[in-house]
Amino acid sequence: MSASDFWSNQDAANRLIKELKGWKASVDPLMSAERLIADARELLELSEGDEAMERQIEADIAALVPVVAKLEIQTLLSGPYDQCNAIVSLNSGAGGTESCDWTGMLFRLYTRWAEDKGYKVEVFDILHGEEAGIKNVSFRVEGAKAYGYLKTEKGVHRLVRISPFDSNKRRHTSFASFDVIPEIEDDVEVEINPDDLKVDVFRSSGPGGQSVNTADSAVRITHMPTGFVTQSQVERSQLQNKARCMRVLKAKLFELKQQAMDDKLAAESGQKQKIEWGSQIRSYVMQPYQMVKDHRTDAETSNVQKVMDGDIDMFIEAFLKMRPDGK
Numbered sequence: 001m002s003a004s005d006f007w008s009n010q011d012a013a014n015r016l017i018k019e020l021k022g023w024k025a026s027v028d029p030l031m032s033a034e035r036l037i038a039d040a041r042e043l044l045e046l047s048e049g050d051e052a053m054e055r056q057i058e059a060d061i062a063a064l065v066p067v068v069a070k071l072e073i074q075t076l077l078s079g080p081y082d083q084c085n086a087i088v089s090l091n092s093g094a095g096g097t098e099s100c101d102w103t104g105m106l107f108r109l110y111t112r113w114a115e116d117k118g119y120k121v122e123v124f125d126i127l128h129g130e131e132a133g134i135k136n137v138s139f140r141v142e143g144a145k146a147y148g149y150l151k152t153e154k155g156v157h158r159l160v161r162i163s164p165f166d167s168n169k170r171r172h173t174s175f176a177s178f179d180v181i182p183e184i185e186d187d188v189e190v191e192i193n194p195d196d197l198k199v200d201v202f203r204s205s206g207p208g209g210q211s212v213n214t215a216d217s218a219v220r221i222t223h224m225p226t227g228f229v230t231q232s233q234v235e236r237s238q239l240q241n242k243a244r245c246m247r248v249l250k251a252k253l254f255e256l257k258q259q260a261m262d263d264k265l266a267a268e269s270g271q272k273q274k275i276e277w278g279s280q281i282r283s284y285v286m287q288p289y290q291m292v293k294d295h296r297t298d299a300e301t302s303n304v305q306k307v308m309d310g311d312i313d314m315f316i317e318a319f320l321k322m323r324p325d326g327k
Helices: 010-047 051-076 097-117 146-153 238-269 304-308 313-321
Strands: 085-092 120-128 134-142 155-162 171-183 197-202 218-223 228-232 280-285 291-294
Touching (some): 010 051, 085 097, 085 146, 097 120, 097 134, 097 146, 097 155, 097 171, 120 228, 134 146, 134 228, 146 171, 146 313, 171 238, 218 238, 228 238, 280 304, 291 304, 291 313
Parallel strands (some): 155 280
Antiparallel strands (some): 085 134, 085 171, 120 134, 197 218, 280 291
């Protein structure tokens, strides 16, 4: 990075900076733990029964516990694509306005979680509900090991509450699905035949206002052999929206290829793969009691508001720590 020609190739420079950030995210907690251990050892040698020093040593050890816990989680994020950015899709289930509102709530949850991590969120496409909320939204989460964390959230999320849209104040159950794929690098080879693509352009939609584009700049690309559909309408340029669509399509096709290889290996070894998509992974109960429970790990909390504000690390970490036998 100190080379005079470092920025002569901006794409290569950005990839190197991204790689550096990833390494720093792994190394910095280790160095912090080593410093705390060294400080505690020095104080221990000097303490000679001094109560004040012993209390300081206890405080240093207590400070070391969360650092070591963070290191443990890092060792669990060692998958081939865990270091990648994540492309997330949230889709409302059956239930009209209630489910759209729930999808909007989840979008806020994951946006808050990403911001707390120092990640960048970039919306690709969003379709608002007719009355409230969001029907579906696709967005990119950029940051060290974003996919490694968010892959644990894949599945169906269930909400139970007294509906604010029901004049009779009845309890409603709503569902929304969370899907995520890793954003692969541009140098990864994925063959896409232009003849297999159906490209549609249309006018951007939204809740209204000056930011709504009046030109046909939104792009939808359908990959005919697989039926995959990618869509982007957040850019004012049709060319930029198309580039976004192709980036997401490339990631989807790459994941499909990897999944086929994994299934083949599992079939050869006699292993059965657990199907995560379409399964209810977590329930968020707001009435008649307060509880968020993950059905895979049994991790739960009664502080629903804290979870809705993006504090989901306990669920992510519990899933990452879960052994292959589900315990």
